[in-house]
Amino acid sequence: MDNGVASLVGLVRISKSYGGVRACREVDLTVRAGEVHALLGENGAGKSTLMRVLSGDLTDYTGTITVGDRPVRFHGPADAQRAGIAMIHQELDLVPGLSVAENIFLGREPRTRLRTLDRRAMLRETRTLLRRTGIDLDPRRQVGELRTGEQQLVSIAKALSLDAKVLIMDEPTSALSSAEVDRMFTVIAELRRAGAGIVYISHRMDEIGRIADRATVLRNGCVVAEFDARDMTADQAAEAMIGRPVRAMFTTHETADTGEQLLEVRDLVVPRSRPGRRDPAGISLTVRRGEIVGLAGLLGSGRTELLETLFGAGGRRRGSVIFKGRPVRPRGPRSAIRLGMVYMPEDRRISGLALDHSVLANTVLSVVDRIARLGVVSRRREAGAATRIVRDLSVKLASVRDPVSALSGGNQQKVVLGRMLLTEPDLLLLDEPTRGVDVGAKAEIYHLLGQAAQRGMGVLLASSELAELVGVCDRVIVLRGGRDVAELRTEQAGEADLLAASMGEVVPL
Amino acid sequence: MTTDFVAETRRASVRSMVFRFQSLFGLVAVFVAAIVFSPSRDGELLFLTSDNLFNVVRAVSEIGIIAVGMTFVILIGGIDLSVGAMLGLAAVGSAVLLVENDFGLVPAVLVVLAVGLGFGLLQGVASAVFGIQAFIVTLAGLQIARGLARIWSGGQGVAIAYGEGPGEAPIAFSLLGERTFNGLVPIPALIFVVVAVLAVLFLRGTAFSRHVYAIGGNEKAARLSGVPVTRVKIVVFGICGLLAALAGIIHAGQLNQGSPNDGLGYELDAIAAVVVGGTSLAGGRGSVVGTVAGALLLGVLNNILALNSVDTNVQLLIKGLVIVVAAGLQRLRPS
Ligand SMILES: Nc1ncnc2c1ncn2[C@@H]1O[C@H](COP(=O)(O)OP(=O)(O)OP(=O)(O)O)[C@@H](O)[C@H]1O
Numbered sequence: 001m002d003n004g005v006a007s008l009v010g011l012v013r014i015s016k017s018y019g020g021v022r023a024c025r026e027v028d029l030t031v032r033a034g035e036v037h038a039l040l041g042e043n044g045a046g047k048s049t050l051m052r053v054l055s056g057d058l059t060d061y062t063g064t065i066t067v068g069d070r071p072v073r074f075h076g077p078a079d080a081q082r083a084g085i086a087m088i089h090q091e092l093d094l095v096p097g098l099s100v101a102e103n104i105f106l107g108r109e110p111r112t113r114l115r116t117l118d119r120r121a122m123l124r125e126t127r128t129l130l131r132r133t134g135i136d137l138d139p140r141r142q143v144g145e146l147r148t149g150e151q152q153l154v155s156i157a158k159a160l161s162l163d164a165k166v167l168i169m170d171e172p173t174s175a176l177s178s179a180e181v182d183r184m185f186t187v188i189a190e191l192r193r194a195g196a197g198i199v200y201i202s203h204r205m206d207e208i209g210r211i212a213d214r215a216t217v218l219r220n221g222c223v224v225a226e227f228d229a230r231d232m233t234a235d236q237a238a239e240a241m242i243g244r245p246v247r248a249m250f251t252t253h254e255t256a257d258t259g260e261q262l263l264e265v266r267d268l269v270v271p272r273s274r275p276g277r278r279d280p281a282g283i284s285l286t287v288r289r290g291e292i293v294g295l296a297g298l299l300g301s302g303r304t305e306l307l308e309t310l311f312g313a314g315g316r317r318r319g320s321v322i323f324k325g326r327p328v329r330p331r332g333p334r335s336a337i338r339l340g341m342v343y344m345p346e347d348r349r350i351s352g353l354a355l356d357h358s359v360l361a362n363t364v365l366s367v368v369d370r371i372a373r374l375g376v377v378s379r380r381r382e383a384g385a386a387t388r389i390v391r392d393l394s395v396k397l398a399s400v401r402d403p404v405s406a407l408s409g410g411n412q413q414k415v416v417l418g419r420m421l422l423t424e425p426d427l428l429l430l431d432e433p434t435r436g437v438d439v440g441a442k443a444e445i446y447h448l449l450g451q452a453a454q455r456g457m458g459v460l461l462a463s464s465e466l467a468e469l470v471g472v473c474d475r476v477i478v479l480r481g482g483r484d485v486a487e488l489r490t491e492q493a494g495e496a497d498l499l500a501a502s503m504g505e506v507v508p509l
Numbered sequence: 510m511t512t513d514f515v516a517e518t519r520r521a522s523v524r525s526m527v528f529r530f531q532s533l534f535g536l537v538a539v540f541v542a543a544i545v546f547s548p549s550r551d552g553e554l555l556f557l558t559s560d561n562l563f564n565v566v567r568a569v570s571e572i573g574i575i576a577v578g579m580t581f582v583i584l585i586g587g588i589d590l591s592v593g594a595m596l597g598l599a600a601v602g603s604a605v606l607l608v609e610n611d612f613g614l615v616p617a618v619l620v621v622l623a624v625g626l627g628f629g630l631l632q633g634v635a636s637a638v639f640g641i642q643a644f645i646v647t648l649a650g651l652q653i654a655r656g657l658a659r660i661w662s663g664g665q666g667v668a669i670a671y672g673e674g675p676g677e678a679p680i681a682f683s684l685l686g687e688r689t690f691n692g693l694v695p696i697p698a699l700i701f702v703v704v705a706v707l708a709v710l711f712l713r714g715t716a717f718s719r720h721v722y723a724i725g726g727n728e729k730a731a732r733l734s735g736v737p738v739t740r741v742k743i744v745v746f747g748i749c750g751l752l753a754a755l756a757g758i759i760h761a762g763q764l765n766q767g768s769p770n771d772g773l774g775y776e777l778d779a780i781a782a783v784v785v786g787g788t789s790l791a792g793g794r795g796s797v798v799g800t801v802a803g804a805l806l807l808g809v810l811n812n813i814l815a816l817n818s819v820d821t822n823v824q825l826l827i828k829g830l831v832i833v834v835a836a837g838l839q840r841l842r843p844s
C-alpha cells in the first residue's frame with residue numbers, strides 16, 4: 001500500500017516449475033490502479049509463466065494471489081476474467097478458422113431473442129471496438145489469413161473488449177510498427193487514466209521508457225531489480241536482465257558501397273492474390289554484396305509479401321528480378337535456395353521450425369540432401385554440420401538432440417539463422433529476425449548479420465522496429481501501399497525520418 | 510571440447526532411446542503375459558513352441574507389411590484408407606494374371622506391384638498437388654480399388670490351381686504358403702522381416718527420410734526450408750500402395766485364390782499397429798521399429814486369445830482396450 005495507491009492484485013511468493021525446470025521462484029509483484037507495470041527479463045526468464053499464473057492459465061503453482069487484498073485461487077482463465085484480469089498471450093490464442101469478429105466475441109457471442117447468433121450485432125460491435133482502438137481491419141476477415149501484426153491487433157482489441165481491471169499484455173507489439181504502437185499507447189494511456197492496472201512485457205526497450213511507470217526485472221525466475229521506470233536507462237535495465245554489462249547493441253560493419261550488385265528488383269508487381277492483402281504494386285530496389293538493406297513500412301505495406309515473392313513463395317509476379325547478374329524467377333523455395341537465396345519467415349513457430357524435432361534435424365534440414373551421398377546421410381557429417389553452426393552462432397543448448405522447443409526464443413531464432421547459413425547463401429531475406437528476442441540475443445544476431453555482410457553476403461531485412469533498421473542497416477527502403485516511396489541512408493537519416501516516410505509525409509532526401 | 514559435446518549428445522540419445530523403444534517394452538509385456546497364460550500340453554507351453562511363434566509372425570506378416578507403408582504415410586501427417594482394398598485388388602490381380610492370362614510368375618508379380626505403386630502415386634498426386642485431404646482421397650481410393658477388384662475378378666473369388674498347363678499357375682507361386690529353412694520359417698514372415706529391415710534402414714539414414722519427418726513436423730517450415738514437399742508426399746503414397754500390393758500377392762499365394770473382398774478392414778488393423786507402435790497420428794514422430802513391435806504385439810495378443818479359445822467377441826473387446834492403453838501410454842512421453 002505504498003504511495004497510498006490501492007493495489008489491484010498482488011502476487012506473493014509465487015513459484016512454478018515445469019518438470020524439473022523452475023520457471024518462477026518466490027516472486028512478489030503488485031499491480032496498482034492506474035499504472036503501467038513493465039515486466040522485463042531475458043528469453044526464458046519466466047515472464048510469461050508468471051503472468052499465466054496470474055491470469056488463471058496455469059493452476060499448479062505455489063504461493064498466493066490476492067485480488068483487492070483478498071487471497072484467491074483461480075481454477076481457469078474464466079475465474080480470472082470474472083475477477084477482472086485479462087491477458088493478451090504472447091503466442092496468440094486466436095482461432096484461425098474464425099473471423100475477426102467471431103474471435104473477439106468467442107464464448108460470449110451476442111444472441112438474438114430466439115437465442116440464435118446475432119451476427120449483425122457482433123459485426124456492429126466489432127466495428128465500434130476497432131474504430132475506438134484505431135485499428136483498420138475488416139471484422140469479417142478470417143484470422144488465419146492475417147499477418148502476425150494484424151493478429152496482434154485483433155488480440156489487443158479482444159482483450160480491451162473485456163473491460164478488465166487488470167490487463168496483462170505479453171509482447172503485444174512484437175510485430176507492430178511504430179505507428180500502430182503509438183495508437184496502442186494512446187489506448188493504454190486512456191485505460192490508465194480510467195484506473196486500470198496494466199502489466200506490460202516487451203523486449204523493445206524504447207517502449208518501456210515511453211509507457212511504463214514501474215519496472216520489475218526477472219532473471220532465472222527471480223526478481224532481481226525494481227525500478228521507477230521514468231528514471232531508468234535502457235542500459236541499466238539490460239544489465240539487470242543479463243546480469244552483466246551489455247555489449248554494444250549495434251556493431252558497425254564496413255559498409256561495402258563498392259560491392260558488386262547482387263540483387264536488382266525492377267517494378268515488381270504481384271497482382272492481388274488474396275483479398276485484403278496489400279501486395280507489391282511496383283517496387284524497385286537493389287542490394288549489393290556486403291550491404292544490409294532495410295525494409296520499413298507500416299502493417300500492410302507489403303514488406304512480407306515482397307520477401308515471399310522474391311523467394312518464390314508468394315503469388316505470380318510481373319517485373320524483373322536480376323540476381324547475381326541473371327534474371328531469375330524461382331518456382332518455389334527449393335529453387336530459390338539453389339539459386340543462393342534464403343528466407344526467414346516472420347513467425348518462427350508457425351513457419352520456421354518443427355518445434356518438437358531436435359535442434360539437429362531443424363538445422364540441417366535445408367542441406368541434408370547435399371550432405372547425403374547417393375541419398376544416404378552420414379550421421380557423423382550431419383551432426384558435425386549442426387554442431388559447427390550451433391557453435392558458430394553460440395546457440396545456448398545442452399545437446400543438439402534436444403527438441404527446439406526447449407530453447408529460448410532468441411536461441412530458436414538462431415537455429416533458423418543457422419539453417420539458412422548452412423546453405424552458404426548469397427542473399428539473406430529476413431522478416432522480423434529479432435521478433436520476441438531479448439536484448440542480449442538481439443545484439444548477437446545483429447553481430448552475426450554484420451559478419452555475414454562482411455563475408456560478402458547481401459541482406460534484405462524487413463523490420464517494424466525503427467531502432468533496429470537505423471542501427472543495423474546501411475540503407476533503408478520505405479514501403480507504403482505496396483510501393484517503395486523513399487530510400488534513406490542511415491548515416492544521415494534517423495528514426496523520425498523513417499517514421500515520417502512510412503506514414504506518407506514528405507521527406508526531403 | 511568436441512569430445513565433451515559428443516559425450517553430451519550420447520547421453521541425451523540414451524534418454525530418448527528409452528522412449529523411442531517404448532513399444533518394444535509393450536511387446537515384451539504382452540509376450541510375458543502370453544507365456545503366463547499359455548495353455549500347455551505334455552508339459553510344453555503351446556505358446557512357446559517354435560511352430561507357434563513362427564505362426565504368429567506369419568499371421569501378422571500381411572498387416573505388418575501394410576503397416577510399414579502406413580507408417581510412412583502417417584509420418585507425413587497423412588492416412589491411407591485404401592490399403593485393405595488395394596490388397597484385395599492385388600490378390601485378385603495375381604490370381605487372374607496367373608490363371609486366366611497365363612502370365613509367368615515374374616511378369617505377374619511385377620504388373621501387380623506396378624498397379625499398387627501407380628495407384629498410390631495417383632492418390633499422392635490428388636492429395637499433394639490438388640490439396641485434397643488424404644482421408645478423403647484414400648476413402649475414395651478404397652471404393653475405387655474395391656470396384657476395380659470386382660470388375661477384374663468378375664465379382665467372384667478366383668481360385669489358383671498349380672501346374673504346367675494352361676489355366677494353371679507356376680508352382681513357384683505356391684511357395685508363398687510354404688516354409689523355408691528346414692520347414693521352420695514361413696516365407697511370408699521372411700518377406701515381412703526383409704521389408705521391415707529395409708524400411709528401418711531407409712528411414713534412419715536417407716535424406717528422403719529427413720524430409721518425411723520434417724513434413725510431418727511442420728510442413729510449412731519444411732517447404733520454406735527447401736524440402737520438395739509435393740514430390741516427397743507423392744512418393745510416400747506410392748510406397749504405401751506398393752507395399753499393400755505386395756501384401757496382396759502374399760495373400761493370394763497363402764490362400765491359393767484371390768477374392769475381391771480380401772483385406773476387408775485391414776486398413777484399420779494396420780493403423781492400429783502403427784499407433785500402438787508409438788507413431789503419432791499428427792505426423793513427424795514415430796518409427797518402423799515401433800510399427801513392427803506394434804504389429805507383433807497385436808499378433809501375440811491374437812494368438813494367445815485364440816490358444817485359450819477366448820470368445821471372438823471378447824477378443825475384440827480386449828484388443829480395443831489394448832489399443833487405447835497403448836495410445837494412452839504415449840501421452841506420458843515427454844514432449
Ligand atoms: N510449457 C512448458 N513446458 C516446459 N517448460 C517450459 C514451458 N513453458 C516455459 N518453459 C520454461 O520455463 C522457463 C520460463 O519460460 P517463459 O516462457 O515464462 O519465459 P519468458 O520470460 O516469457 O521468455 P520470452 O521472453 O522468450 O517470452 C523457460 O526455461 C522455459 O524453457
Ligand SMILES: [Mg+2]
Nearest residue numbers: 047048049090
Ligand atoms: Mg514470454
